[in-house]
Amino acid sequence: xxxxxxxxxxxxxxxxxxxxxxRIERLEEEKKTIADDIKDVYAxxxxxxxxxxxxxxxxxxxxxxxxxxxxxxSILDLYKAALGMV
Numbered sequence: 003x004x005x006x007x008x009x010x011x012x013x014x015x016x017x018x019x020x021x022x023x024x025r026i027e028r029l030e031e032e033k034k035t036i037a038d039d040i041k042d043v044y045a046x047x048x049x050x051x052x053x054x055x056x057x058x059x060x061x062x063x064x065x066x067x068x069x070x071x072x073x074x075x076s077i078l079d080l081y082k083a084a085l086g087m088v
Contacts, residue, residue, distance in 0.1 A: 082088045
């Protein structure tokens with residue numbers, strides 16, 4: 003009886019593991035598709051004449067909240083001043 007329970011538990015665990023791995027694989031494929039779509043949008047922006055480096059910087063900045071952005075800008079300004087760049 004105990005062997006049946008152990009075998010059933012192992013079968014259930016293996017099934018759960020397989021399901022988790024398959025979900026991860028599907029999500030990885032979706033992530034690749036989305037990354038390709040983003041790449042296409044940047045190519046479209048470049049083809050329209052926009053600077054993609056600047057767009058990437060803006061996207062990065064928009065991910066931050068205002069306090070994070072201000073702190074990063076303050077540090078950047080401090081470093082530029084220390085190097086005589088301002």
